[in-house]
Amino acid sequence: MHEWALAEAVITTASQFAEKEGLKEVKEVTIKVGELQQIEVDILEFALSQLKPASFKDAKFRITNEKAEFRCRVCGYEWLLKKEKLDKSTAEAIHFLPEIAHTYIKCPKCGSPDFEILKGRGIWLESIKGVK
Amino acid sequence: MVDPRTSVISDRMREIGKIVAVSSGKGGVGKSLVATTLALTLAKKGFTVGLFDLDFTSPSTHVILGVEDLQPKEEKGIVPPVVHDMEYMSIVYYSGDYATPLRGTDVSNALIELLSITQWGKLDFLIIDMPPGIGDATLDLIRLIKNIEFLIVTTPSQLAFETVRKLASLLESLKIPMAGIVENMKMNQSKNIQRQTEKLGLTFVGEIPYDLKVEEAIGNTDKLLKTVLARKVGEIAAKV
Numbered sequence: 001m002h003e004w005a006l007a008e009a010v011i012t013t014a015s016q017f018a019e020k021e022g023l024k025e026v027k028e029v030t031i032k033v034g035e036l037q038q039i040e041v042d043i044l045e046f047a048l049s050q051l052k053p054a055s056f057k058d059a060k061f062r063i064t065n066e067k068a069e070f071r072c073r074v075c076g077y078e079w080l081l082k083k084e085k086l087d088k089s090t091a092e093a094i095h096f097l098p099e100i101a102h103t104y105i106k107c108p109k110c111g112s113p114d115f116e117i118l119k120g121r122g123i124w125l126e127s128i129k130g131v132k
Numbered sequence: 133m134v135d136p137r138t139s140v141i142s143d144r145m146r147e148i149g150k151i152v153a154v155s156s157g158k159g160g161v162g163k164s165l166v167a168t169t170l171a172l173t174l175a176k177k178g179f180t181v182g183l184f185d186l187d188f189t190s191p192s193t194h195v196i197l198g199v200e201d202l203q204p205k206e207e208k209g210i211v212p213p214v215v216h217d218m219e220y221m222s223i224v225y226y227s228g229d230y231a232t233p234l235r236g237t238d239v240s241n242a243l244i245e246l247l248s249i250t251q252w253g254k255l256d257f258l259i260i261d262m263p264p265g266i267g268d269a270t271l272d273l274i275r276l277i278k279n280i281e282f283l284i285v286t287t288p289s290q291l292a293f294e295t296v297r298k299l300a301s302l303l304e305s306l307k308i309p310m311a312g313i314v315e316n317m318k319m320n321q322s323k324n325i326q327r328q329t330e331k332l333g334l335t336f337v338g339e340i341p342y343d344l345k346v347e348e349a350i351g352n353t354d355k356l357l358k359t360v361l362a363r364k365v366g367e368i369a370a371k372v
Contacts, residue, residue, distance in 0.1 A: 005140070005209030005249040012143070013136035032133070093226035096210060096249070099188075099242040100223075103232045113233050122245070125134045 002096060003040055006123050007047030013125050015053060023130035026059045030127040034120035035081055036068040036098045038091060059130075068120030072107035079108055081120070098122055137248035141276050144209075144247060147254040148182070152311060152372060153273055156285045157295020159190075159264040162316040163285045165346065167261035168196045169365040170283075170372070172353055175218040177369070179256040182212065185222040186273075187263040188242055189234055194224045198351035209249040216353050221250055239268045247276060257372075266299055274308055281309040283337070283372060287317045288325055300334055311372050312337035337371050340364040 010031055018026050029048075033039045041063055048061050068081035086094070086104070093100045098121050102113050145151065154167035164187065171183040185193040194200075197215055203225055204210040212221040223232060223242065234242065252258060260280075263269050273280055282303055286296045296313065303310055312335035315325045319342050329336040340361050349355035356362055 002206050002209060002249055005251070006137070008143075008208075009136040009138075009140045009248055012139040013134055016139060017134070096204075097223065097226050097242055097245055099234055099238045099245070100226045100232065102234055102238060103227045103230045113231075114235075117238075121241070123136060125136045 003043040004047045006039065007044055007051055010048065010123065010125055011051045011053070011056070014056070014128050017125075017128055018055060018130060021130075022132050023128075024055065024132060026056045026128060026130040028060050028062060028127075028129040029056075029125070030062045030064065032064050032066050032124040032126050034066050034068060034098070034122050034124075035083070036094060036101060036117065036120050037122045038083070038095045039123065041065075064126075066120040069118040070105070070107075070115045071118050072110060072112055073114045073116060074112040075107060075110040077107055077109040078118070081105075135244070137244050138276060141244070141247045142278065144250060144252065145258075145277060145279075148252060148258045149256045150372075151258045151260065151277055151280045153260040153262050153270075153280055153282050154285060155262040155270065155282050155299060156264050156292070157266075157297070157299045158292055161264075161285045161287045161292050162340075163264065164192045164261050165196060165361065166283075166285050166314060166316060166340070166365060167259050168193045169356060169362050170369055171218055171257070171259040172216060172357060173362065173366050173369045174257050174259070175216065176357065180254065181217075182219040182221070182252050182255045182258040183261070184246075184250075184258060185224075185261045186243065186269050187261055188223045188239055188269075189232055189263070191222050191224050191227075193220075193261050194222050196350055196356070197353060199224075204250075207251065209251040211251050211253075219252060219255065221246065236268045239263075240272050243269055243272050244276070265295070266302055270299075274303075274306060281311050283311040283368075284313045285316050286313060286325060288315060288319065288322060293325055293328060297328075297332065300332060310334060314368060315339040317342045335371075338364055338368040
């Protein structure tokens, strides 16, 4: 239920945004979830439904997934996450803290742990729609 | 696109009475030992205490505490395990014995992640073992935790104190409270650091002699709490 804490962050941020923009009713919230963190979308959706305030009563939560992409800072090689290569405990550690990827994942070309996570790290609030 | 995580950090810290970042201008001054002993001392006095090792690339408080094979509980976030009567959080739960090479943005991201998902609950004190220097962790904590204060550790070395001077000057310019300056590993009676601290208008909270028994006490908190270091940290705790 680590997803619960992330859902709280989404609802808090979306509420702050809605208030700032004077939205009386929020109709749609788009959330981007990075593949690296392997967030359980069902749990996230459930937490969002439980945590949403009255002004989000009819809001739809659109959750999109973004592939994890890396670039080696040493040799410049770019690659995609191969989830199947991560054992259960490694995947779980990365789930809680995506930066732990630097402990267990290496550049497939040169073996360096010095890489950038270009895409697909964690959770982002992409957009929010509503009526004033 | 907005990173939603920072919005809940102040809420996660809402029930914490005092947040003390044990910091230093440079490494090797005994910051982790002071932070850990301070947390243990406060817990022994009956306070509810959390210890958070924020030195992500070189964590060491788990070695001081003798912590092995522990994992946080998952409960609407993560709940730190209780170790020696205090809540204890460290990156080693996830990195184990392996190296975690992180650049600045990664340190920042990891720090924001752990601050936003860790459920500390109600604490009298949260003691944070900081990485040395004025880097991402220091700047992020200042940005994200409004009621933080810094306890700065130095040694009698002028080299260490020069870096402390810079850290203190930064904190002062940003109006961040400082609990004071601790002189660790003292090997003579010189009042040089105390004089310089007071000249800067800062509080000198105490001195800790170089204590050979500390090395033997690493990993054994009962032994650690019987050292001269612990007695001196106890005196400092009363001022924090």
